[in-house]
Amino acid sequence: TQLLEQSPQFLSIQEGENLTVYCNSSSVFSSLQWYRQEPGEGPVLLVTVVTGGEVKKLKRLTFQFGDARKDSSLHITAAQPGDTGLYLCAGAVHTGANSKLTFGKGITLSVRP
Amino acid sequence: SQTIHQWPATLVQPVGSPLSLECTVEGTSNPNLYWYRQAAGRGLQLLFYSVGIGQISSEVPQNLSASRPQDRQFILSSKKLLLSDSGFYLCARGGGGYGYTFGSGTRLTVV
Numbered sequence: 083t084q085l086l087e088q089s090p091q092f093l094s095i096q097e098g099e100n101l102t103v104y105c106n107s108s109s110v111f112s113s114l115q116w117y118r119q120e121p122g123e124g125p126v127l128l129v130t131v132v133t134g135g136e137v138k139k140l141k142r143l144t145f146q147f148g149d150a151r152k153d154s155s156l157h158i159t160a161a162q163p164g165d166t167g168l169y170l171c172a173g174a175v176h177t178g179a180n181s182k183l184t185f186g187k188g189i190t191l192s193v194r195p
Numbered sequence: 196s197q198t199i200h201q202w203p204a205t206l207v208q209p210v211g212s213p214l215s216l217e218c219t220v221e222g223t224s225n226p227n228l229y230w231y232r233q234a235a236g237r238g239l240q241l242l243f244y245s246v247g248i249g250q251i252s253s254e255v256p257q258n259l260s261a262s263r264p265q266d267r268q269f270i271l272s273s274k275k276l277l278l279s280d281s282g283f284y285l286c287a288r289g290g291g292g293y294g295y296t297f298g299s300g301t302r303l304t305v306v
Contacts, residue, residue: 115294124199124285124297125239170238172295182229183295187238 105171218286
């Protein structure tokens with residue numbers, strides 16, 4: 083069983099601050115995904131990273147996949163209240179259509195205006 | 196479109212009653228489909244997945260079952276609900292390596 087540990091579990095910051103959160107595992111993943119979920123809704127895919135060391139940017143969000151493909155980080159610049167939500171990382175062991183995802187427990191982010 | 200429809204959005208059921216949650220998907224045929232349960236806004240636990248009509252794999256032993264009677268229909272059922280079945284149930288489609296598309300979920304409360 084591949085386990086993904088996300089940290090910190092909870093984070094409350096002021097609007098305009100920067101933050102970095104982490105997703106770590108002892109297992110190697112073919113790809114890793116980040117999702118954001120709002121209360122009462124399903125998770126929405128933000129990004130997929132597949133190459134060790136890969137960095138992807140989505141506006142103020144920067145995602146990095148570790149060189150060994152065991153961990154990932156999410157950095158948010160100048161956080162806004164709209165960034166509030168549950169951030170989930172998920173790892174896939176095999177690429178392609180028949181792999182399954184293992185999810186971390188998530189990071190609850192609250193951005194205060 | 197890879198839209199997923201789940202209903203109902205919320206459900207309150209007494210202990211011992213049956214359950215049927217339905218998920219239908221749009222888009223490409225023969226999708227991989229998944230049922231997840233999420234407790235208290237935290238991580239997702241995979242319950243069942245299906246790679247085709249009539250093909251169901253169970254991830255954890257439990258009081259629930261799943262069926263896939265049609266290509267784009269995935270149903271989660273129980274004959275007798277337990278209090279511990281309460282949670283947020285999510286249907287998803289897609290291949291793990293390419294990301295999942297989730298439905299909007301069903302909040303089930305067993306009383």
